[in-house]
Amino acid sequence: MSSEAPRWLDASQQQAWRTLVALITRLPAALDTQMQRDEDMTHFEYFVLALLSEAPDRRLRLSALADEANASLSRLSHVITRLTKRGWVCREPIPGSRGSYAVLTEPGYAKVVDAAPGHVETVHRLVFDGLDDSEVRTLATLGATLLTQLDTSIAAGTGKA
Amino acid sequence: MSSEAPRWLDASQQQAWRTLVALITRLPAALDTQMQRDEDMTHFEYFVLALLSEAPDRRLRLSALADEANASLSRLSHVITRLTKRGWVCREPIPGSRGSYAVLTEPGYAKVVDAAPGHVETVHRLVFDGLDDSEVRTLATLGATLLTQLDTSIAAGTGKA
């Protein structure tokens, strides 16, 4: 499975890779730092609440939510449990199906509304204040390309072989 | 501190942001999945070993290593402890200073050499196989811009205010 000569990265790829690794390490940390400090929750928890707040009827099937949030169902389930304990979300079985909804409560909605401005401000400062319009478009395009490749390669045998 | 009207994201920024969030969530997960499966360690542990293997005399001051690895000193210290237990790294006090070196052992070097091909192959599959040369350059450039903005904004009052 691995007897072939390894395809090393060329200089240009090395450089791109190092910055990408730095980015995927530091950006999440920075987002969490702000959200913990100002709202006493993780960025991921905020993201889940935000997704629910945008969903029709402020509810989403757990599996669908996990998908949108880029998380495993297990991770999501734990998070929903925590958010439920805080009174921001509740579970609701779906009649003709074996699934459940995660439903944003009124206090939960209030919490997102409260947290959103600080979050958005942080996103501006951490990212967009350093980019002009053209760079934003480039980011969206290149990001989409990267995501596509990621999904493709993961679909084709998760990870390696 | 937050009585001003929030600067919301415009449509273009929204789109860029969502893909960026997906990226910083999924890419680390994919890297960890491969490294766990094939080498029984985290991507971060591999990264630390790799940094040491490239350093002069295969050693680096802990604070310097933390910096290069984009990690807190605390996180690094825990990781070095784990790697030490595995026999891949050892600590060594620095004579004229209150610091310590993390030193890659011979087995540690062997481990990186062993793990590198699979890792690089994964990086190709997850990322570079989806990019042409021009896109790689764009990624490096844009990534550098993002990192600069990140560092700048973090330096100017960590996170929010």
Add this chain to the structure above:
DNA sequence: CTCCTAATATTGAAGCTTCAACCATCATAT
């Protein structure tokens, strides 16, 4: 020489994620 401070690193507890095992429910075929 001794006290004070700053720099460097370690530690333990708490919290989050992952992994694997498990439970529940619906669809299908026998």
Add this chain to the structure above:
DNA sequence: ATATGATGGTTGAAGCTTCAATATTAGGAG
């Protein structure tokens, strides 16, 4: 009816990271 399997979700343990508190040591001030 009932076994079978597949879908959707939950759970507990183990491991990793963070946070705050704590050593430890070097460099200066008096």
